[in-house]
Amino acid sequence: MPSPNSDVRVFDARAADAELDDLRARLAAARLPEAETVRGVAGAHRWEQGVPLADLTDLVDYWRTDYDWRSFEERLSGIGQFRTTIDGLGIHFLHRRSARADATPLILTHGWPGSVAEFVDVVDQLADPSEAAAPAFHVVAPSLPGFGYSDRPATTGWGTEKIASAWVELMGRLGYERFLAHGGDWGGNITTVLAGRFPEHVLGIHSTFADAPPGLSTDGLTALERRWTEETRDFYAGPRGAYAKQQATRPQTIGYSLVDSPVGLLAWILDKFAEWSDTEESPFETISRDRILDDVTLYWLTRTGASAGRIYYESHSSLDPELRVDVPSAITMYPRDIEKCPRPWAQERYRQIVRWNEPERGGHFPSLEVPEYFVEDLRAGLARVLAAHR
Template identity: 80%
Template sequence: MNRLPTDVHPFEEHATDADLADLRARLAAARLPEPETVHGAGPGRRWDQGVPLADLVELVGYWRSGYDWRAFESRLDQLGQFRTTVDGLGIHFLHRRSSRADATPLVLTHGWPGSVAELAHVVDELADPRRADAPAFHVVVPSLPGFGYSDKPAATGWGTERIAAAWVELMGRLGYREFLAHGGDWGGNITTVLAGRFPERVLGIHTTFAAAPPGLTTDGLTETERRWAEETREFYAGPRGAYAKQQAARPQTIGYSLVDSPVGLLAWILDKFAEWSDTDDSPFETISRDRVLDDVTLYWLTRSGASAGRIYAESHGALDPDLRVDVPAAITMYPRDVEKCPRPWAEERYRKIVRWREPAAGGHFPSLEVPEQFVEDLQDGLAAVLAARR
């Protein structure tokens, strides 16, 4: 297990000084619109039309003169970066083996607008936990096709089903015949497909995403569960879900702006960190500027604004309504996430839920918003999954 397979290669990528100078020059030359026109300036209302000008100007200034991309590059190198080709596509991934003999393989899958930057800072604690009673994991964090340092698909077909099959191949290539899986957002969707399609390989899952089969009634749901169902319906039916429709229908069109303008890319992604996090007025109440800029800068340097958005064109609304998950599942619904599934509905798809949690705090990005709580919940959830298999 200590020797790499011949088709897995160590990977390092360091941006050139010229690339970073170009980024700073583009930030300095950015043309900005006038301030937003909103009703009132109280907490939350400032964002009614999107990212407020003052907030963006301040963050652009920090990105240009205070942010240290080299520190994040070093962090990725310390964790261990690799590349391999699966199904004809180059896949980048982090791989951190635990020092514990009882460690279980675990694949963590990010979503959009995330990346491996969303999970890199929790890998060490998952591999070698400080809690003596916590499970340990051999952690694998792939970059989705079209994201980060993975290749950009040159043709259609790289939807969630194909990605899940690629993850099975990847884990097997690393020597992990059986493994656990976790994900949120698109990563939760892919984790669901992994568990449903490959139960002989997936020991169990933890997810912050649960998608019920369509057509279920609200009869018998609690008041809170009914509110969840209505909020989720409104999110996708109304203007707040427009980003998903745009990327599903016209990822190439929005992609030109995201690849050509760092300020445009920052605003597009920052808007989601703000709206989907458990905060009152700014995502930076719980998420550091550096964490957001790690993610955005990775998108910028890899020119992946368009290619990452294409996952919506490939898979938006495409989860098989008949797919069922029969391996043990631990599910966590964070209170300020944008899509929350009532447990009775989740049980129609995930038929062996061994642990269900509804924390008091956290939104769509719990690994960034409440990292210690996220790690503990993931550890305890997967411990329950493993216990259910004994």
């Protein structure tokens, strides 16, 4: 194992029993609204007004009586948790070294409303694959500033550009001067900045996010690609993008509810897991209740509902239109993701796409929805990236 920087410290996450008792008491005392007026409508239409009362009530009851937070804490500790301070801010990260001598360093970056909980089911497979021919990785998965066990910034400035710079510093402290990077959602945005700004450190990337430069024409696009552009435009221009506008302009206002009410926090996050996953009626068709509650409980115990939302205030629509990525890039567009970019547009920014993939299944949270496929796709994409260096 590389000799770590003296500021890298082992971290043990363990909530006090009193915090968990308080959570259960708040859940028991929750005041809920009346049922939505679209109740009884079958399928996804049940969610037209947001999280249905019956679904939320069942999940709140499970959270209060049966959910086991301690099991998730043990999962995190089993992977390996650390903290370090970069530019005055404490950064939490998972770090799983591979046993393979030929392993390549890989940083995984989550988005919102995600967390490192998105990666706990795939880290071991990435670090120590059972197939000898599969690539292996030394996996690093940081918590974004203001998320999870990373510190909450007390001043403005922690946008995607600064985060990308911090990730380079983090990997260097672990002895990884050159590394691969993967991300989706905000993690995909940060991965793009990493590759564009620091090509001397980034061997290449895999991303489920591709942001084309502005002003490109739809001429020459296929019918499917045109539909992608229309869906993405409509998403952010219409009511489905209201959450982003709220967090980009008034994160403090919504933050009071998210930090004070566990039911409010659960509904705010569950709504996105439901709408953005490749399901018909419920996110639990593909994602377990426990994994969603791991994510939500992490937000609750760390009081990061407001601070996590501020990444929208710092960086919404801020990706430099002139930024170009010249390192090898593998890009996957999952069919039910909320933002899909046509390949001709993506090539205007990512100028060495070595693998482009359009799976038949999966949404915004592929590591949770289709974890086995996600690992297979990530390996295949990064193998192509590494091959481009030979």
